[in-house]
Amino acid sequence: MSAAPGRQNCIVSFYLNGYIEKSGQPSMNPLSTILRTFDLHKSYRTGRTSSLHVLKGIDLTVSEGEIVAIIGPSGVGKSTLLHIIGTLDRPTRGRVEIDGRDMFSYDDARLAGLRSRTVGFVFQAHHLLPEFTALENVMMPMRIARNYRERRGLELLEQVGLSGRTGHRPNELSGGEQQRVAVARALVNQPRLLLADEPSGNLDMSTAESLHKLLWKLSREKGQTMIIVTHNRELAQRADRIIDLFDGRIRTDVRNSN
Numbered sequence: 001m002s003a004a005p006g007r008q009n010c011i012v013s014f015y016l017n018g019y020i021e022k023s024g025q026p027s028m029n030p031l032s033t034i035l036r037t038f039d040l041h042k043s044y045r046t047g048r049t050s051s052l053h054v055l056k057g058i059d060l061t062v063s064e065g066e067i068v069a070i071i072g073p074s075g076v077g078k079s080t081l082l083h084i085i086g087t088l089d090r091p092t093r094g095r096v097e098i099d100g101r102d103m104f105s106y107d108d109a110r111l112a113g114l115r116s117r118t119v120g121f122v123f124q125a126h127h128l129l130p131e132f133t134a135l136e137n138v139m140m141p142m143r144i145a146r147n148y149r150e151r152r153g154l155e156l157l158e159q160v161g162l163s164g165r166t167g168h169r170p171n172e173l174s175g176g177e178q179q180r181v182a183v184a185r186a187l188v189n190q191p192r193l194l195l196a197d198e199p200s201g202n203l204d205m206s207t208a209e210s211l212h213k214l215l216w217k218l219s220r221e222k223g224q225t226m227i228i229v230t231h232n233r234e235l236a237q238r239a240d241r242i243i244d245l246f247d248g249r250i251r252t253d254v255r256n257s258n
Contacts, residue, residue: 034192034225035062035085040094042080054080055091056248064192065223067216069236072245078229079197081245085227086119086195087111099192116141120186120194122215124201126178128170128185134177135166138184156184160214176207183214187224194219196228212238 040058043051054077062068070078083089085096087103096103098118106114128137138153157166160180170178179199186194196215200208212235219226228239236242237256244252 032064033061034064034099035227036060036095036097037085038095038097040081040084040096041092042077042084042089043092054248055084055094058094058248058250060243060250060253062225062227064225066225066241067219067239068227068241068243069239070227070229070243070245071231071233071236072251074231076245077248078245082195082197082227082229086121086193087115088121117189118192120189120191122179122182122186122194122196122199124198126170126182128178128181130170133167133169134162134173134181137170137181138188141185141189152188153184156187157181159218160184174207175203176210179203179211180214183211183218187218187222192225194224194226196226198229198231200232 037058037060040055040060041053042055043053046052058081070081072078080089084091087096090104098114101114103111103114128134129140132140134157135150135153138156139150142149142152154163154166157163160183162177162180162184165173165177170181173181183199199215200211203211215226215228216238218224228235230236240256242252242254242256243250244254
């Protein structure tokens, strides 16, 4: 699902303006609760007297280290929910807590700082800056945070299989390579939550499968909490839980046996 009107600029500015505080170190207790949402609602004005009610009361708890897949037909609110969890958009009503903090109790400046050390995003479009190299794109969040550690970026590019492409610009990379750079960028500040919104939606089947394996490998190795929006039910079966959205509500929340 594409971003709602007005949200696209917020997505891009996340990487340009959002990182204003030093990243925190993740706790590795897999039993602790990292995310809670309470009665989330989201409506968009569609006219002077009409509105579109996208989310209709979402209550959700995610434990640290879990991989959670969100599925459902197009238009049911999957991406809207993910963007609110990631604080790119504010709910019409309800609350999001990350590590016990009520995220929307803060003003935009403070919220940007909290986002910087808690959330990493991988979108369907890579949103790489075309004038910068792969390494420079990965390091952008750290540069803006004034916490520049090139070694960290080089290590991540090696982990995503791009150690030989650090000096290449986005137009010199394949679609799969561009998304791997985006994954490395999302992880560079060691976020508490990794949110992926149809990250392989623009890739062919083989390249998509390679990206999925990479995301799962990195998440499992790092104990990284990940929430992924997908239409791919086979991919969702690899997650610890599958949340099925329908008509703006959670229809089912099932734990996989894998």
